[in-house]
Amino acid sequence: VTSGGHAHQPPRTLRWESGPPGQLVLIDQTRLPERFVELPVRTVDELVDALQRLAVRGAPAIGVAAGYGVLLGLSGHEDCEPSEAVARVREAAATLVKARPTAVNLAWAAQRMVRRADRLLGEGARGRAFFEALLEEAHGIASEDDAQCRKMGEVGVALLRDGVSVLTHCNAGALATGGMGTALSPIYVAAERGLRVRVFATETRPLLQGARLTSWELERSGIEVTLIPDSAAATVLQRGMVDLVLVGADRIARNGDVCNKIGTYPIALAAQRHGIPFYVVAPLSTFDPDTAEGAQIPIEERSSDEVTGFHGQRTAPDGVRAFNPAFDVTPAAMVRGIVTEEGLIAGGDEARIAALLGRQ
Amino acid sequence: VTSGGHAHQPPRTLRWESGPPGQLVLIDQTRLPERFVELPVRTVDELVDALQRLAVRGAPAIGVAAGYGVLLGLSGHEDCEPSEAVARVREAAATLVKARPTAVNLAWAAQRMVRRADRLLGEGARGRAFFEALLEEAHGIASEDDAQCRKMGEVGVALLRDGVSVLTHCNAGALATGGMGTALSPIYVAAERGLRVRVFATETRPLLQGARLTSWELERSGIEVTLIPDSAAATVLQRGMVDLVLVGADRIARNGDVCNKIGTYPIALAAQRHGIPFYVVAPLSTFDPDTAEGAQIPIEERSSDEVTGFHGQRTAPDGVRAFNPAFDVTPAAMVRGIVTEEGLIAGGDEARIAALLGRQ
Numbered sequence: 001v002t003s004g005g006h007a008h009q010p011p012r013t014l015r016w017e018s019g020p021p022g023q024l025v026l027i028d029q030t031r032l033p034e035r036f037v038e039l040p041v042r043t044v045d046e047l048v049d050a051l052q053r054l055a056v057r058g059a060p061a062i063g064v065a066a067g068y069g070v071l072l073g074l075s076g077h078e079d080c081e082p083s084e085a086v087a088r089v090r091e092a093a094a095t096l097v098k099a100r101p102t103a104v105n106l107a108w109a110a111q112r113m114v115r116r117a118d119r120l121l122g123e124g125a126r127g128r129a130f131f132e133a134l135l136e137e138a139h140g141i142a143s144e145d146d147a148q149c150r151k152m153g154e155v156g157v158a159l160l161r162d163g164v165s166v167l168t169h170c171n172a173g174a175l176a177t178g179g180m181g182t183a184l185s186p187i188y189v190a191a192e193r194g195l196r197v198r199v200f201a202t203e204t205r206p207l208l209q210g211a212r213l214t215s216w217e218l219e220r221s222g223i224e225v226t227l228i229p230d231s232a233a234a235t236v237l238q239r240g241m242v243d244l245v246l247v248g249a250d251r252i253a254r255n256g257d258v259c260n261k262i263g264t265y266p267i268a269l270a271a272q273r274h275g276i277p278f279y280v281v282a283p284l285s286t287f288d289p290d291t292a293e294g295a296q297i298p299i300e301e302r303s304s305d306e307v308t309g310f311h312g313q314r315t316a317p318d319g320v321r322a323f324n325p326a327f328d329v330t331p332a333a334m335v336r337g338i339v340t341e342e343g344l345i346a347g348g349d350e351a352r353i354a355a356l357l358g359r360q
Numbered sequence: 361v362t363s364g365g366h367a368h369q370p371p372r373t374l375r376w377e378s379g380p381p382g383q384l385v386l387i388d389q390t391r392l393p394e395r396f397v398e399l400p401v402r403t404v405d406e407l408v409d410a411l412q413r414l415a416v417r418g419a420p421a422i423g424v425a426a427g428y429g430v431l432l433g434l435s436g437h438e439d440c441e442p443s444e445a446v447a448r449v450r451e452a453a454a455t456l457v458k459a460r461p462t463a464v465n466l467a468w469a470a471q472r473m474v475r476r477a478d479r480l481l482g483e484g485a486r487g488r489a490f491f492e493a494l495l496e497e498a499h500g501i502a503s504e505d506d507a508q509c510r511k512m513g514e515v516g517v518a519l520l521r522d523g524v525s526v527l528t529h530c531n532a533g534a535l536a537t538g539g540m541g542t543a544l545s546p547i548y549v550a551a552e553r554g555l556r557v558r559v560f561a562t563e564t565r566p567l568l569q570g571a572r573l574t575s576w577e578l579e580r581s582g583i584e585v586t587l588i589p590d591s592a593a594a595t596v597l598q599r600g601m602v603d604l605v606l607v608g609a610d611r612i613a614r615n616g617d618v619c620n621k622i623g624t625y626p627i628a629l630a631a632q633r634h635g636i637p638f639y640v641v642a643p644l645s646t647f648d649p650d651t652a653e654g655a656q657i658p659i660e661e662r663s664s665d666e667v668t669g670f671h672g673q674r675t676a677p678d679g680v681r682a683f684n685p686a687f688d689v690t691p692a693a694m695v696r697g698i699v700t701e702e703g704l705i706a707g708g709d710e711a712r713i714a715a716l717l718g719r720q
Contacts, residue, residue: 231623
């Protein structure tokens, strides 16, 4: 198996292979960057395992996987009675949601599939037609995500000129979505248009998504990438080695405060100090209408083991405790703008955020 | 072999064991934190190997090792003619200096030993007396370093109160010196005096000196330590989890700009933003009278392999390039003060720096 990379074509993280029986095929992100392995997923339990092992990760990608995953609940039972089909869909959805309980997109996609199944039952659909209509719904989730990524890319590409140098953090790329990514989408669109783009990618301890995933997907797509330790980002900004920062977001408050992977905030601090614009790329679904400001966002603390070692190898003495917050909060005032599928929002433009959320 | 830790007693990185033949005994830092191994060093070549493998590291510790290392050139020849003894001393010094050509303390200590040997020749010393006098010189280098560390600790302890929480970066502790360290010396003195101190230690990618060394020496000394990813330092400061920052320095310019391990500057940025005092602890020998400001300091770029792998395990795709600057520069204006063996210098107090350097 080769990586099958083509210049400027981001990798496709998930695809559905028609059957019978149909199967979901994932790039196994636990094997990257050493091996490019496509993982066939044929049952709900196999997908639960893939989700829990982080073989597939990134909120949008998880949502797309969940859509197809619900469908896997019907595998081998494509011709069953509609009431049994709905029961199978509900069971698959419930099982998937438990796989990663905090992943909002997972629950959202699973519920969307259940609602579609309920409507199909009401419409009298059955057998193959029921299955195909549900497959269309899962394809819809995937293609909407793909389109949203492209829209963000087309909005964000206006920030890039030929020869631009960009700093990014963690992996907010194709591997995290059903499309060309969030933070990396403007870069892929720029590359399609023949602009030369150079990317500095932080390695992103503790889980090294930058080293393992971002550098892999950019290199494979023919985009020049230079890996740096997280702690060298400030030096890169201090020396003017990059023109702008592009990062993703896990949640954005109504006031524009941005919650993202730990290490984002110190990059924003250094960008502000050195007058380098700091942009966030995220779909409108990332904005949380129930969160007024960043301080209200609960920050997940993950296991000490991620900090006291790597890939099963210990680096710190036994018994040393670690503090391992998964995210940090960057104040809206440090954000030059937020690139969304509906256009660019100036950092901290609460009125515009409220207007866009109201329209959803 | 156990670690032999005692409450509040920092480890002793180097010691001389009398012979015949005498030998230098080092804590092998390449084995930490998994194993506490004391490495006997009996020849100049063995010390070259230890220096190159970073079994002993840290500018002051390297200087102390070099003093004893020159003496190893006489091992088995303690009774030789004074002219041969001087030739052996010179040869040992030249060999050691080549082991790590950029280590200023290594050359300084080796030259000091050669000058002492030259004077001994002039004074007519010979045989055992020659050797013992030279051993006294090496002991002198070690005990001066030890005393300097303690003085810095006694100056710096004034910044600490009972229950204080300190953030440090990299390893500027006992393992880097012939005494109780630089940045960590105020913490050891505070602990001796019964003050409770809590330390947050960054893991310090790429070489993980914080995870491997700082957490080891603090824990072993009974001082509470919490390890964090480098990228979480800003969050620790943002949340007010520490009262002050204590770091070491590799070089300090005449204007007070501080060159230290990569990752120091973003910590200073976050400390400034959140009003948390940022202190540097370094002996006066760290000030470079030939460097007017930080921008003039050449920053060593180390191998990509340190960034594309972790503890010998590859993390990035083959062929991905990395940018791996070893140090960064923190502007004097962000430094609240510099703790030296001659007292506390206010950050950026150029007149005081000039006065202290003039007195040396």
